[in-house]
Amino acid sequence: MSKLLEFINGQQDALLSDLENLVNLDTPTSSKALVDQAMQIVITRFQELLGGSVESIPQEKYGNQVKLCLGEGSGSGQILLIAHMDTVWPEGETAKRPFRQEGQRLYGPGIFDMKCGLLQGLYAMYAVVSQYKLTKKMVLFINTDEEVGSPSSRKWIEEEALKSDAVFVLEPALGPLGKLKTSRKGVGRFALEIEGVPAHSGINHSEGVNALQELAHQILYLQGLTDYSKGSTVNVGIASGGTAVNVVSGQARAELDLRIESMDEAERLSRHILNVSPVLANTKLHMRGGIIRPPMEQAMSRKLFASAQAIAGELGFSLEETATGGASDGNFTAALNIPTLDGLGAVGHGAHALDEYVELDSISLRCALLAHLIKEQMEELN
Ligand SMILES: [Zn+2]
Structure with missing residues (x-):
C-alpha cells in the first residue's frame, strides 16, 4: 500500500470527526457570521495538524476568504487547492437533519458539496x-461565495492561480464511479428590459404597443439561439411584465442563462444576445449582462487527468472523466491557462438536494489520489 494512503487511513477517524463537526454548522452564503465561525474550525485544525500559515482576506458581505499555506520558501512553484465553505442551505437546516451515517453513506447538508471535499484537501496536504x-x-x-458565482473571491482565486503550476478543485466527483470533471461549460447571465406604449385595452387598444407581445418575440428568438451540436444553450428562466389586465402592457422583462463550451461560442452568442432588436415598432429593448464564468476547456485538464488515472490504477481503482454544464471556480483558473483538474472532492450524490450523501469507503482513496497528485507536482521540475 502507498505510504500516503496508509497515513490517510490512519487519519480517517479524525477526518470523520472533523466532517461531523463541520457539517453540523450551517454555512449559508448569505450569513457572514456563520461562515466565519465554521471557517475558524478548519483554521484551528489546520494549525493543530499541519502548522502552516493562515492568511485571511476580510470581506464585508460574505465570510472572509482564507488561504491555508504550507512550504513557503521551499521553492518557486506553487500548487493550489480550491474549496468553498458556503452551502446552499439556510440557517437551521443542520438542526433539522444533522450529520448521520446509514450503512456506508454519510448524510448532511453540504456534505457532498463540498465539506467532505474540503477536508479531503486538508488531509491530503497533511499526508504530503x-x-x-x-x-x-x-x-x-x-x-465563501462560490454558490453565488464567487463575486468577491474570483480575483483572489485568479491571483493565486497565476502563481500556481497546477490547480486542484475539490468539487464533488460525478456519479457512482466518481468521475473527474475535465471540462465545464461557461456561464453568461443577461437581463432584458422592454418598454412598450401603455394604453387602455378597451378604449385605445390600437394606440398601445404591448411590451409582453414584444417579449414573446424575443423569448422565441433568444431560445432559438440554442445549438446543442455546439453545446450552446440559452434559457429564458424568468419573465414578467404588465401592470393590469385591462392595460396594454407598457413594460416587460426577462432574465436569461447562457451556457457555452468555448470562448468562441461565448463571444458569438453574447454578441447576438446583446444586439437584440425590436420586432414591433415603437418598442425599446435594453439588454445588459455578459459572461460571468468562462468555459473550462478540456485541454487544460488533459495532462493532470492522465496522471490521476495512472495514480488511481496504482491505488486499485479505475478513474473516468466527464464534461458538465455546471460551472465552478475551476472555470476561472483554466481560463488563465493554468492546468486545472476538478471533481477531486467527494464521491456521492445529491448536490443541493435533500438526499445529499457521501460514500464512506471513497473518502480515504480520493484523499490519497489527491495527495499523490500533489506529490507528483512537487517532483516535477519547475
Ligand atoms: Zn460546490
Whole structure:
C-alpha cells in the first residue's frame, strides 16, 4: 500500500470527526457570521495538524476568504487547492437533519458539496507534508461565495492561480464511479428590459404597443439561439411584465442563462444576445449582462487527468472523466491557462438536494489520489 494512503487511513477517524463537526454548522452564503465561525474550525485544525500559515482576506458581505499555506520558501512553484465553505442551505437546516451515517453513506447538508471535499484537501496536504519534504508551496484557498458565482473571491482565486503550476478543485466527483470533471461549460447571465406604449385595452387598444407581445418575440428568438451540436444553450428562466389586465402592457422583462463550451461560442452568442432588436415598432429593448464564468476547456485538464488515472490504477481503482454544464471556480483558473483538474472532492450524490450523501469507503482513496497528485507536482521540475 502507498505510504500516503496508509497515513490517510490512519487519519480517517479524525477526518470523520472533523466532517461531523463541520457539517453540523450551517454555512449559508448569505450569513457572514456563520461562515466565519465554521471557517475558524478548519483554521484551528489546520494549525493543530499541519502548522502552516493562515492568511485571511476580510470581506464585508460574505465570510472572509482564507488561504491555508504550507512550504513557503521551499521553492518557486506553487500548487493550489480550491474549496468553498458556503452551502446552499439556510440557517437551521443542520438542526433539522444533522450529520448521520446509514450503512456506508454519510448524510448532511453540504456534505457532498463540498465539506467532505474540503477536508479531503486538508488531509491530503497533511499526508504530503508528513511524508515528504516540500519542494513547492501548497495553498488551500477556501472561499465563501462560490454558490453565488464567487463575486468577491474570483480575483483572489485568479491571483493565486497565476502563481500556481497546477490547480486542484475539490468539487464533488460525478456519479457512482466518481468521475473527474475535465471540462465545464461557461456561464453568461443577461437581463432584458422592454418598454412598450401603455394604453387602455378597451378604449385605445390600437394606440398601445404591448411590451409582453414584444417579449414573446424575443423569448422565441433568444431560445432559438440554442445549438446543442455546439453545446450552446440559452434559457429564458424568468419573465414578467404588465401592470393590469385591462392595460396594454407598457413594460416587460426577462432574465436569461447562457451556457457555452468555448470562448468562441461565448463571444458569438453574447454578441447576438446583446444586439437584440425590436420586432414591433415603437418598442425599446435594453439588454445588459455578459459572461460571468468562462468555459473550462478540456485541454487544460488533459495532462493532470492522465496522471490521476495512472495514480488511481496504482491505488486499485479505475478513474473516468466527464464534461458538465455546471460551472465552478475551476472555470476561472483554466481560463488563465493554468492546468486545472476538478471533481477531486467527494464521491456521492445529491448536490443541493435533500438526499445529499457521501460514500464512506471513497473518502480515504480520493484523499490519497489527491495527495499523490500533489506529490507528483512537487517532483516535477519547475
Ligand atoms: Zn460546490
